[in-house]
Amino acid sequence: HPASSSNFLRQIIERDLAAGRHQGRHWGGSPGDADHHARGVPDPARIRTRFPPEPNGYLHIGHAKSIWINFSLAQEYGGVCHLRYDDTNPEKEEQAYVDAIADAVQWLGWSWHAHGTEHRYFASDYFETMARAAEYLIETGHAYVDEQTPEQMRANRGTLTEPGIDSPWRDRPVQDNLRRWREMLAGQHPDGAMVLRAKIDMASPNINLRDPTIYRIKHATHHNTGDRWCVYPMYTFAHPIEDALEQITHSICTLEFEDQRPFYDWLLERLVPLLRAPHFARARQRIEDLRAQGVEAAKTFALRCHNAAAKLGRNTDAERRMAALFARWEHDRDAVLRDLDGFFELLLAELHHFTPLLAQVLTAYEPEPFDLPHQYEFARLNLTYVVTSKRKLKALVDEGIVAGWDDPRLPTIAGLRRRGYTPEAIRLFCERTGVSKAGGWIDYGNLEVALRDDLEGQAPRAMAVLDPVELELTNWAEVFGSATHREACRAPLHPHHPGWGERQFTLGPRLWIEREDFAEQPPKGYFRLFPGNKVRLKYGYVVECTGCEKDAQGQVTKVLARVIPDTKSGTPGADAIKVKGTITWVGVHEAVAAQVRLYDRLFTDPQPDAGGKDFRAVLNPASLRTVRGYVEPTLANLPAESRWQFERHGYFCTDRLDHRPEQPVFNRIATLKDGWGG
Ligand code: ATP
Ligand code: MG
Ligand code: MG
Numbered sequence: 242h243p244a245s246s247s248n249f250l251r252q253i254i255e256r257d258l259a260a261g262r263h264q265g266r267h268w269g270g271s272p273g274d275a276d277h278h279a280r281g282v283p284d285p286a287r288i289r290t291r292f293p294p295e296p297n298g299y300l301h302i303g304h305a306k307s308i309w310i311n312f313s314l315a316q317e318y319g320g321v322c323h324l325r326y327d328d329t330n331p332e333k334e335e336q337a338y339v340d341a342i343a344d345a346v347q348w349l350g351w352s353w354h355a356h357g358t359e360h361r362y363f364a365s366d367y368f369e370t371m372a373r374a375a376e377y378l379i380e381t382g383h384a385y386v387d388e389q390t391p392e393q394m395r396a397n398r399g400t401l402t403e404p405g406i407d408s409p410w411r412d413r414p415v416q417d418n419l420r421r422w423r424e425m426l427a428g429q430h431p432d433g434a435m436v437l438r439a440k441i442d443m444a445s446p447n448i449n450l451r452d453p454t455i456y457r458i459k460h461a462t463h464h465n466t467g468d469r470w471c472v473y474p475m476y477t478f479a480h481p482i483e484d485a486l487e488q489i490t491h492s493i494c495t496l497e498f499e500d501q502r503p504f505y506d507w508l509l510e511r512l513v514p515l516l517r518a519p520h521f522a523r524a525r526q527r528i529e530d531l532r533a534q535g536v537e538a539a540k541t542f543a544l545r546c547h548n549a550a551a552k553l554g555r556n557t558d559a560e561r562r563m564a565a566l567f568a569r570w571e572h573d574r575d576a577v578l579r580d581l582d583g584f585f586e587l588l589l590a591e592l593h594h595f596t597p598l599l600a601q602v603l604t605a606y607e608p609e610p611f612d613l614p615h616q617y618e619f620a621r622l623n624l625t626y627v628v629t630s631k632r633k634l635k636a637l638v639d640e641g642i643v644a645g646w647d648d649p650r651l652p653t654i655a656g657l658r659r660r661g662y663t664p665e666a667i668r669l670f671c672e673r674t675g676v677s678k679a680g681g682w683i684d685y686g687n688l689e690v691a692l693r694d695d696l697e698g699q700a701p702r703a704m705a706v707l708d709p710v711e712l713e714l715t716n717w718a719e720v721f722g723s724a725t726h727r728e729a730c731r732a733p734l735h736p737h738h739p740g741w742g743e744r745q746f747t748l749g750p751r752l753w754i755e756r757e758d759f760a761e762q763p764p765k766g767y768f769r770l771f772p773g774n775k776v777r778l779k780y781g782y783v784v785e786c787t788g789c790e791k792d793a794q795g796q797v798t799k800v801l802a803r804v805i806p807d808t809k810s811g812t813p814g815a816d817a818i819k820v821k822g823t824i825t826w827v828g829v830h831e832a833v834a835a836q837v838r839l840y841d842r843l844f845t846d847p848q849p850d851a852g853g854k855d856f857r858a859v860l861n862p863a864s865l866r867t868v869r870g871y872v873e874p875t876l877a878n879l880p881a882e883s884r885w886q887f888e889r890h891g892y893f894c895t896d897r898l899d900h901r902p903e904q905p906v907f908n909r910i911a912t913l914k915d916g917w918g919g
Pocket of ligand 3: 631632
């Protein structure tokens with residue numbers, strides 16, 4: 242990893258590993274499901290990262306960067322990267338996006354399978370835990386239900402220079418908050434009637450700490466949980482919990498979230514007792530084991546539970562139930578020992594209540610190392626000449642400005658793939674552009690350079706004529722004895738891979754050449770066809786131009802030339818006549834007609850959406866030009882997604898969807914040199 246060997250995230254991970262952090266257990270399976278936590282094996286993946294897209298659109302090149310960072314760091318340190326759908330917002334999310342995201346990650350070459358487990362998660366699977374966490378914050382005095390109107394809330398939030406104003410609902414009693422919260426959960430209030438807010442500090446200089454909303458009412462159907470919920474967590478509340486439940490070690494995000502980090506830490510610190518919940522399942526296993534071991538072991542356990550419980554306050558219902566359980570132990574120890582099974586049944590039943598008290602009891606019984614995840618920020622990727630916002634990409638799709646999410650002009654992973662980009666080129670681009678704290682714009686040309694560097698050594702070569710005009714060799718029958726004679730020509734499939742063999746095609750009296758390769762009045766320095774000039778037909782003969790034919794409008798319809806005998810490439814006399822120009826061609830008799838899609842940048846402005854500009858105003862009208870061209874017979878019957886270099890034109894790829902072996906469709910991925918295409 243030469244380009245990124247010194248990136249700051251790597252340094253952080255190495256520092257953490259050197260300090261002996263992240264040596265806990267991992268419970269495997271789905272973190273939202275307590276049953277899966279029962280195993281509790283030492284964590285084989287000490288480093289856990291995650292890529293957390295919201296399934297509200299297709300992934301784009303910016304996401305490819307985030308994917309590269311998270312998956313490559315995990316891979317490098319023998320860890321795991323989770324693919325986690327951050328699907329906490331019911332209205333914008335769809336199954337089609339869920340599938341497209343998985344496709345994109347896999348196509349880029351990454352896997353969420355590691356150490357025998359599939360690490361693909363849905364934030365919505367944790368809604369139950371999140372709601373419990375919200376309730377826990379209420380119980381512990383860290384959250385309240387606010388019934389101000391959205392306008393009042395906004396007005397009372399204050400500004401960068403003015404502190405906010407406390408809500409009149411801020412200090413209501415825990416029991417009132419709990420009752421209102423349960424009404425919210427039960428669907429008794431309309432959208433917007435009230436929200437649940439964290440109780441932090443309305444005067445904090447960080448506006449994100451001024452009692453942020455953590456839950457709102459939304460009567461909406463969710464793609465995963467259906468109508469189970471009518472309250473949904475805010476992203477800033479949900480995300481830290483997701484990270485903690487999955488035991489993420491390094492939660493890497495873009496710089497916009499830097500101001501959210503204090504809330505991320507505030508929340509997790511307060512939720513530690515709940516987050517130890519996975520220990521419950523292990524404890525349940527432990528209780529089952531003790532039960533099998535008999536009375537003595539159980540006595541010890543029960544005693545320690547009792548001692549731990551004695552130190553704790555008893556506030557919630559579940560805690561009262563636990564207290565009653567221990568009271569029974571206290572007052573009639575012999576009865577408990579006589580009915581150990583009954584005692585264990587009760588204990589197991591209480592485990593389901595997920596209480597902080599129980600967590601502390603079990604922690605006292607067997608302390609565990611427990612690391613909270615930490616958030617680290619890097620500068621997002623900004624690429625010129627594209628927009629990388631799902632909302633704006635969706636607008637381009639919905640308004641019909643492009644043909645779909647996989648339009649080859651879009652910087653979506655699906656679009657880049659359809660255009661012909663390779664996963665390797667995209668990864669190379671991510672690696673070369675590095676990871677840093679300082680933002681900036683990366684020129685789109687860098688993506689093309691990475692593509693060329695990847696394809697140069699592996700795309701076979703062929704000739705294609707994209708703006709065809711006919712060239713007739715008028716002395717053909719005279720030189721070769723017959724108008725139907727064909728001269729066999731050969732060329733390497735790749736100049737640096739002789740082992741790949743050669744392509745074969747033939748020269749005849751009628752050829753397709755590029756219209757720009759003939760000029761009746763040659764401009765200065767023009768070395769191609771003009772009357773009286775000689776050029777070489779690449780891999781073939783030297784020809785001398787004699788003139789042209791034109792239609793009534795003066796448009797050239799045919800270029801005329803004479804073939805010069807004994808000048809064929811690769812034969813002894815080939816160099817007898819020196820020429821300054823060589824042109825590409827395809828024989829009319831064997832040319833394969835093809836549709837060729839010449840893509841150019843979608844926008845004429847390098848920063849099409851900067852500063853609130855309307856990107857629709859800077860669309861490039863020539864971003865797609867479809868032409869009918871001719872390609873050499875080597876290219877007949879190709880499968881979809883074949884990548885070739887058309888000599889002098891650039892890199893092309895047969896279209897994933899529209900290409901047919903008998904009706905080829907090529908997309909231009911990139912021209913051969915840097916700069917504007919066209
Ligand atoms: P968008 O605005 O396009 O919807 P997003 O950040 O809201 O982007 P998510 O689906 O939430 O989209 O993003 C998933 C991950 O990808 C996040 O961790 C986010 O930081 C990262 N990401 C998104 N865009 C970029 C970018 N341009 N450069 C680097 N990382 C990005
Ligand atoms: Mg997002
Ligand atoms: Mg977004």
